Amino acid sequence: MLKIIIPSIHDLLAVLFTGISIKLMDDYLDQILDRLQNKKTLALKWGRATLPYTLLSFSLAVVFNYSWAVSLFWASYILGMGYDLTDELPTGLKAYQESLLLLLIGIYILPIENFLSSLSVMVGIQLIDDLIDLKYDKEVYRNNSVYLLGKRQVILLLIAVLAIGVYFDPKKTLTVLVVTPLIVLLLEDETGRGRKNQ
Numbered sequence: 001m002l003k004i005i006i007p008s009i010h011d012l013l014a015v016l017f018t019g020i021s022i023k024l025m026d027d028y029l030d031q032i033l034d035r036l037q038n039k040k041t042l043a044l045k046w047g048r049a050t051l052p053y054t055l056l057s058f059s060l061a062v063v064f065n066y067s068w069a070v071s072l073f074w075a076s077y078i079l080g081m082g083y084d085l086t087d088e089l090p091t092g093l094k095a096y097q098e099s100l101l102l103l104l105i106g107i108y109i110l111p112i113e114n115f116l117s118s119l120s121v122m123v124g125i126q127l128i129d130d131l132i133d134l135k136y137d138k139e140v141y142r143n144n145s146v147y148l149l150g151k152r153q154v155i156l157l158l159i160a161v162l163a164i165g166v167y168f169d170p171k172k173t174l175t176v177l178v179v180t181p182l183i184v185l186l187l188e189d190e191t192g193r194g195r196k197n198q
Helices: 009-029 031-036 042-084 095-109 112-132 134-139 145-149 151-168 170-187
Strands: none
Touching: 009 031, 009 042, 009 170, 031 042, 042 095, 042 112, 042 170, 095 112, 112 145, 112 151, 112 170, 145 151, 151 170
């Protein structure tokens, strides 16, 4: 039973470096807003160097567990695009079209249980972030699922998606939930807040 829920060192490092790459990417995209809000992030400190460090972090994650790394990163990307569904992206596709395309590719290439567990836990992380940052997001007019669904519904949805994640892959789901606060602690200053794609 313990082998099912206790991750190996490689699994932990894969989640850690994937999370770092996602966080760096988010902060890089949010630089303008963070500067206006006088927030201190590594992306603002590193500037253009953020990109190579993000790629380096993700490459390390892939080395340790490519399946977890790719599925978690893709799930994060799909969710990030979900906040502005009708925006036209550099690919010429709408955000929802690009998200749907990547979703289909992920389901086709990766084991279905692996991809669905990653998608579920990343939805859960996003919902937790929305609940924590509700007041802040309202102040800066940032998208938040609580505005759309209501707090009670978001909590129920959070329980549901985490249950799905545990059903498909309890080890990965628990690892992500444990490692995520560590990543936030490492990469944000004392006044920092969770970031979302705009």
